[in-house]
Amino acid sequence: xxxxxxxxxxxxxxxxxxxxxxxxxxxxxxxxxxxxxxxxxxxxxxxxxxxxxxxxxxxxxxxxxxxxxxxxxxxxxxxxxxxxxxxxxxxxxxxxxxxxxxxxxxxxxxxxxxxxxxxxxxxxxxxxxxxxxxxxxxxxxxxxxxxxxxxxxxxxxxxxxxxxxxxxxxxxxxxxxxxxxxxxxxxxxxxxxxxxxxxxxxxxxxxxxxxxxxxxxxxxxxxxxxxxxxxxxxxxxxxxxxxxxxxxxxxxxxxxxxxxxxxxxxxxxxxxxxxxxxxxxxxxxxxxxxxxxxxxxxxxxxxxxxxxxxxxxxxxxxxxxxxxxxxxxxxxxxxxxxxxxxxxxxxxxxxxxxxxxxxxxxxxxxxxxxxxxxxxxxxxxxxxxxxxxxxxxxxxxxxxxxxxxxxxxxxxx
Amino acid sequence: xxxxxxxxxxxxxxxxxxxxxxxxxxxxxxxxxxxxxxxxxxxxxxxxxxxxxxxxxxxxxxxxxxxxxxxxxxxxxxxxxxxxxxxxxxxxxxxxxxxxxxxxxxxxxxxxxxxxxxxxxxxxxxxxxxxxxxxxxxxxxxxxxxxxxxxxxxxxxxxxxxxxxxxxxxxxxxxxxxxxxxxxxxxxxxxxxxxxxxxxxxxxxxxxxxxxxxxxxxxxxxxxxxxxxxxxxxxxxxxxxxxxxxxxxxxxxxxxxxxxxxxxxxxxxxxxxxxxxxxxxxxxxxxxxxxxxxxxxxxxxxxxxxxxxxxxxxxxxxxxxxxxxxxxxxxxxxxxxxxxxxxxxxxxxxxxxxxxxxxxxxxxxxxxxxxxxxxxxxxxxxxxxxxxxxxxxxxxxxxxxxxxxxxxxxxxxxxxx
Numbered sequence: 001x002x003x004x005x006x007x008x009x010x011x012x013x014x015x016x017x018x019x020x021x022x023x024x025x026x027x028x029x030x031x032x033x034x035x036x037x038x039x040x041x042x043x044x045x046x047x048x049x050x051x052x053x054x055x056x057x058x059x060x061x062x063x064x065x066x067x068x069x070x071x072x073x074x075x076x077x078x079x080x081x082x083x084x085x086x087x088x089x090x091x092x093x094x095x096x097x098x099x100x101x102x103x104x105x106x107x108x109x110x111x112x113x114x115x116x117x118x119x120x121x122x123x124x125x126x127x128x129x130x131x132x133x134x135x136x137x138x139x140x141x142x143x144x145x146x147x148x149x150x151x152x153x154x155x156x157x158x159x160x161x162x163x164x165x166x167x168x169x170x171x172x173x174x175x176x177x178x179x180x181x182x183x184x185x186x187x188x189x190x191x192x193x194x195x196x197x198x199x200x201x202x203x204x205x206x207x208x209x210x211x212x213x214x215x216x217x218x219x220x221x222x223x224x225x226x227x228x229x230x231x232x233x234x235x236x237x238x239x240x241x242x243x244x245x246x247x248x249x250x251x252x253x254x255x256x257x258x259x260x261x262x263x264x265x266x267x268x269x270x271x272x273x274x275x276x277x278x279x280x281x282x283x284x285x286x287x288x289x290x291x292x293x294x295x296x297x298x299x300x301x302x303x304x305x306x307x308x309x310x311x312x313x314x315x316x317x318x319x320x321x322x323x324x325x326x327x328x329x330x331x332x333x334x335x336x337x338x339x340x341x342x343x344x345x346x347x348x349x350x351x352x353x354x355x356x357x358x359x360x361x362x363x364x365x366x367x368x369x370x371x372x373x374x375x376x377x378x379x380x381x382x383x384x385x386x387x388x389x390x391x392x393x394x395x396x397x398x399x400x401x402x403x404x405x406x407x408x409x410x411x412x413x
Numbered sequence: 414x415x416x417x418x419x420x421x422x423x424x425x426x427x428x429x430x431x432x433x434x435x436x437x438x439x440x441x442x443x444x445x446x447x448x449x450x451x452x453x454x455x456x457x458x459x460x461x462x463x464x465x466x467x468x469x470x471x472x473x474x475x476x477x478x479x480x481x482x483x484x485x486x487x488x489x490x491x492x493x494x495x496x497x498x499x500x501x502x503x504x505x506x507x508x509x510x511x512x513x514x515x516x517x518x519x520x521x522x523x524x525x526x527x528x529x530x531x532x533x534x535x536x537x538x539x540x541x542x543x544x545x546x547x548x549x550x551x552x553x554x555x556x557x558x559x560x561x562x563x564x565x566x567x568x569x570x571x572x573x574x575x576x577x578x579x580x581x582x583x584x585x586x587x588x589x590x591x592x593x594x595x596x597x598x599x600x601x602x603x604x605x606x607x608x609x610x611x612x613x614x615x616x617x618x619x620x621x622x623x624x625x626x627x628x629x630x631x632x633x634x635x636x637x638x639x640x641x642x643x644x645x646x647x648x649x650x651x652x653x654x655x656x657x658x659x660x661x662x663x664x665x666x667x668x669x670x671x672x673x674x675x676x677x678x679x680x681x682x683x684x685x686x687x688x689x690x691x692x693x694x695x696x697x698x699x700x701x702x703x704x705x706x707x708x709x710x711x712x713x714x715x716x717x718x719x720x721x722x723x724x725x726x727x728x729x730x731x732x733x734x735x736x737x738x739x740x741x742x743x744x745x746x747x748x749x750x751x752x753x754x755x756x757x758x759x760x761x762x763x764x765x766x767x768x769x770x771x772x773x774x775x776x777x778x779x780x781x782x783x784x785x786x787x788x789x790x791x792x793x794x795x796x797x798x799x800x801x802x803x804x805x806x807x808x809x810x811x812x813x814x815x816x817x818x819x820x821x822x823x824x825x826x827x828x829x830x
Binding site for chain 1: 444445446447448449451452590591592593597599603660661666674677682683684685686687688704705706707708709711726727728
């Protein structure tokens with residue numbers, strides 16, 4: 001099939017990722033760490049569908065098992081040679097699906113739309129998402145598994161809380177930050193967004209929250225590169241409108257990764273606006289750790305006597321900054337944070353929602369769910385939204401963003 | 414911010430980080446991906462050939478140390494290798510056995526016999542002896558292991574001590590998982606973690622074994638369950654041993670996973686994902702190393718730095734098209750560049766001098782210049798980045814990594830105290 005029938009897929013990033021192919025020495029390290037290949041023979045593994053199959057691709061794919069790749073990015077993370085395995089696979093999948101993109105994959109990428117539709121009717125939406133017959137119909141018609149975790153509809157969006165709340169009591173003495181909440185943080189994980197700005201304000205920052213759209217990550221991971229590229233650049237415009245040179249803080253770990261490197265490395269978006277935002281954005285726990293290392297983080301934390309499991313999401317790990325949450329939470333007296341050591345929770349954004357992949361995603365996350373239940377049956381911590389929903393749904397353990405713990409330790413909740 | 418920054422997560426980086434953390438030092442380990450340890454056989458080579466087959470590695474390395482002043486063992490010394498061996502054995506509990514004074518002689522996946530110093534208990538029964546009777550068992554769906562090749566080569570090879578053994582091939586077909594005809598060694602290892610799979614496997618194999626045979630299997634007998642091989646041996650009623658495969662190497666993964674987990678448990682902060690791309694040096698002192706983190710580069714500052722980045726294979730050394738070789742992070746002075754051409758065209762003859770290129774170190778593992786002075790007072794080296802030997806030919810890489818890692822760690826601890 002010629003590229004003319006696949007608009008938007010002739011991206012510079014492909015050439016860049018493809019160039020990394022030659023660095024592959026076939027060492028199999030990526031194969032050994034792939035969480036999907038470990039639990040199903042349906043996916044032949046990142047090396048086989050990536051650096052190996054890529055040599056045989058001339059537009060079309062020779063291996064359709066790559067649709068079973070969850071795009072968790074673990075292969076790229078563990079590769080000692082710098083081969084962009086996950087990026088190559090995401091690109092090849094986008095090409096492969098271009099002429100038969102399932103309706104479901106178009107729909108579940110529309111995160112803003114889902115939030116806008118559900119918030120005004122939150123109680124109904126909540127009930128519907130817990131209703132067996134409705135979920136069964138949803139599975140049959142749309143292809144979203146009946147037991148898959150769904151975003152929790154909220155009665156109030158972050159934006160409406162932000163507009164109505166009283167001014168903060170603490171005077172802003174430390175300068176101004178821009179807050180990026182992402183779709184999930186705007187519509188579903190509203191509490192996480194509130195707590196994030198409250199912690200930042202407690203520290204003495206003035207927080208600006210510009211009107212903002214979606215980063216396009218869910219579209220990107222479903223292979224809708226054209227739409228995703230437009231979304232991410234629109235978001236860059238939104239965030240840039242808040243002020244030049246200001247640090248942007250986000251409590252949405254995966255969207256942060258999209259802005260920092262994925263939009264560029266996977267879709268080849270090469271735009272000054274993205275470069276500007278991508279170099280100014282910081283994950284909130286990363287930001288707190290930076291403050292601590294500069295000796296500027298107050299550590300007058302209240303004691304929290306607790307042992308809590310923490311899972312670092314794939315898209316946070318792939319940013320290559322270690323695990324800032326573990327270090328920041330380590331400053332709270334009494335708190336013992338146990339890192340899960342698990343590769344992936346299985347959900348990988350929207351992968352684990354799909355009816356044909358649900359069981360695989362559950363098998364991928366099983367060691368994590370067991371570790372979580374064993375470590376603390378009442379609370380787990382994780383930096384990204386869909387991973388939290390997956391862990392909570394599958395382990396039955398309430399799962400919060402680590403900033404909740406910081407908020408608590410500062411006496412703000 | 415940590416007091417010590419270790420760069421590289423192969424054997425030397427992991428051992429240095431563990432040893433430092435074990436002595437109460439705050440350590441950050443920087444790595445691009447998973448280190449090379451899991452690509453090896455999961456045993457520890459101290460010295461295998463010098464150039465003849467070595468039976469007592471520590472004794473022979475002492476001789477090398479006095480005869481060849483540029484060899485890494487001259488700076489490291491037998492004592493540090495001894496310390497490293499004992500340290501690693503203690504750290505890993507029941508995962509490694511052996512003695513610095515004696516090499517095992519173990520069958521390889523092509524039926525050759527390799528000398529190695531520390532081995533996993535699951536390999537011990539393979540130590541070749543005159544008159545031994547081996548059944549070499551292949552798995553029909555595991556393409557990396559050919560029992561006929563192994564058995565025939567072993568049977569026709571005079572053993573290092575002059576004796577002979579008798580080996581015959583056996584093939585069994587027990588699928589690791591349904592619907593898969595071409596399974597990796599790792600997939601089999603995960604299956605062998607399950608006692609029910611071991612039951613099925615033993616039931617299929619046992620009728621094919623003869624009285625008095627020792628069973629040689631590809632090294633896939635469990636990844637997480639360290640007792641899987643023993644359980645299988647009991648189920649079969651025969652001694653069993655593992656023969657390491659090309660990567661993915663399950664015994665290599667066991668070592669890597671154990672050392673990484675121990676480092677994390679000891680409080681080592683592991684930062685994975687991007688390459689260390691530059692270093693900041695002020696007044697000759699190393700102040701920080703920068704990683705190419707997504708979004709913005711991130712500097713890691715410290716008081717002492719351990720360069721455990723490996724050699725050409727990991728990009729720690731690079732040769733350009735003009736044939737000039739550089740150490741890619743600090744631009745350190747290298748030894749081994751002035752003795753004529755680095756690569757000769759005769760593939761089968763003498764060692765290629767290129768593979769002996771690397772940094773020079775003192776007895777405390779500080780990196781030295783050609784005049785023997787420390788390049789930076791707080792920069793230490795460990796493992797493959799140290800020049801002066803052809804590790805692959807000597808089978809000395811693990812011993813060099815271990816000895817230099819403990820020596821570097823101990824020097825730093827002394828320095829910081």
